[in-house]
Amino acid sequence: MEKEVIIIGASGHGKVVADIVCCSGDRVKGFLDDNFKMGSSFIGFPILGTTNNYKDFPGAEFVIAIGNAVIRERMVGKLQGVKWYTAIHPTAVISKIDTRIGEGSVVMANAVVNSGTAIGKHCIVNTGAIVEHDNILEDFVHISVGAKLAGTVKVGKSSWIGIGATVSNNLNICENCMFGAGAVVINNIEQSGTYVGVPVKRI
Ligand SMILES: CC(C)(COP(=O)(O)OP(=O)(O)OC[C@H]1O[C@@H](n2cnc3c(N)ncnc32)[C@H](O)[C@@H]1OP(=O)(O)O)[C@@H](O)C(=O)NCCC(=O)NCCS
Incomplete structure (x- = not known):
């Protein structure tokens, strides 16, 4: 209906x-x-x-x-x-295997959410973003346009992965972080703040 x-x-x-x-x-x-x-x-x-x-x-x-x-x-x-x-664009590819998307979240056109991933409430997975298998996105996380998260990444509440950023596999990112456009994350992030560059540094 x-x-x-x-x-x-x-x-x-x-x-x-x-x-x-x-x-x-x-x-x-x-x-x-x-x-x-x-x-x-x-x-x-x-x-x-x-x-x-x-x-x-x-x-x-x-x-x-x-x-x-x-x-x-x-x-x-x-x-x-x-x-x-919960707004999911018909062109978004959402795995049917063990994938959850919380209420109020938005998944935009051509985004991919792969198997085993749990997305919290009121998150945004923006246009063309890739959220690979076994990720955990806590509530209010935003994955910007074209950003990519490899497998088994956890993103803490309210963190924002900027446009075109890349997060390598098996990493934990804490709450309330901002990653700039094009940032590359290759280590765990344990302190809230703004990070930019390749690999990222806190500013
Ligand atoms: C990271 C960001 C939030 C920082 O914004 P800000 O706090 O206003 O910071 P500033 O623009 O004053 O930049 C501070 C320093 O970081 C550098 N910097 C900012 N963004 C950067 C980026 N993405 N990559 C590398 N360096 C960056 C600036 O060159 C500046 O360096 P300097 O001090 O040596 O001159 C912003 O630049 C950014 O990348 N936003 C992403 C927006 C986005 O993804 N939107 C998506 C919508 S879907």
Whole structure:
């Protein structure tokens, strides 16, 4: 049955999430956005109000289209009791063997999620990203466009792997890390922070 989906965040990322909802055969009911200057519509869909209005739509499912993990987590705390929509683009390749994707997560076009991988809640696996076998992505993790995680990698809560970054196999990355564009991770990362370069260094 077609689901009615409300997207939190009328942004560039929100456009892509709207596209996934449409491609999945569901319906974008509209956006909620806390920016009062947004006007009444966005990419042809209504702006239904701010996130304070979320209780006005009891039949809808919600998905958060905000890249910042801290804000995503805050929204989850605010929107108590809603049903979360998990957005998976039809071209994403998701293994059917022992793979889990948590509620509210978004998997974009041409992404690959391989066998034995567990993705937490409200994660983003962006366009063309590769998450290999036996990975664990804790809640609110973001794997950016074209980033690659080899097998048996664990990424801690709210960490963000930047565009085109590569993470070698059998590694643990702790919570709240940011890896810059093109970064290459070849060792465990035990301290939260921002890392760039090949191999990565903390800045
Ligand atoms: C890592 C990042 C967050 C750092 O941003 P920032 O905190 O504003 O840092 P700055 O731009 O001030 O750069 C700080 C230093 O790190 C270097 N640096 C920044 N990003 C780098 C990268 N990706 N690779 C190598 N060096 C990098 C800068 O050259 C600078 O070096 P310097 O001090 O010797 O001049 C950002 O550069 C980045 O790579 N973002 C990725 C965004 C992304 O993946 N978006 C995906 C959307 S799907």
